[in-house]
Amino acid sequence: MILLTGGSKCGKSTLAERLIERLADGKMAVTYLATMQAVDQDDLTIVARHQAMRQGKGFRVIERCRGLHCIDFPQGGAVLLEDAPNLLANEIFGGEGPAAALEGIRKLKSACSHLVVVTNEVGSDGMMYAAETMAYVDALGCFNQELAHMSDAVAEVVSGVPYVLKGELPCC
Secondary structure, three states, X not given: OEEEEEOOOOOHHHHHHHHHHHHHOOOOOEEEEEOOOOOOHHHHHHHXXXXXXXXXXXXXXXXXOOOHHHOOOOOOOEEEEEOHHHHHXXXXXXXXXXXXXXXXXXXXXXXXXXXXXXXXXXOOOOOOOOHHHHHHHHHHHHHHHHXXXXXXXXXXXXXXXXXXXXXXXXXX
16 A cells, blocks of 8 residues: 655646556556545536546546445455545545545455555644634544555655655655
8 A cells, every 4th residue: 555645736646646557567457446526616627637637547437435445346456546535524524434434445455456545735734724624634634644554655745756754666
């Protein structure tokens, strides 16, 4: 399991796709698990950008905003999970809660030969937000720590450059 973190629009998704293609090496199916629940035009723009990035790469795409623990994945594949903060938010606000998000990722990890998870850095701006938002920021911080603990490799992406924090990446 590889965890990629970083700020918004820093190149995490592009690196994640390169990594999962490299890990699959044309020998196994690659599933792109998209967790975004599009609720406005900005979200739809992000979804369209990611769909364009994936086009022609042969990914099997599953769009699932919550309940990953209910998906039966075949053993031994390669999965790119885009992205963990959306999954967590969807489980907190309308789902089964943070434990369900972790359970889903644990299930994915046990089923896959390779799992690349994209997350985001939030909360480091020092700003105070509404109580509900701060509760989510705190939950995401704990969630990311657990994901990092579960991962074999962790990298922060800054301006498209991965800085390895744990383990090794199979390519840059």
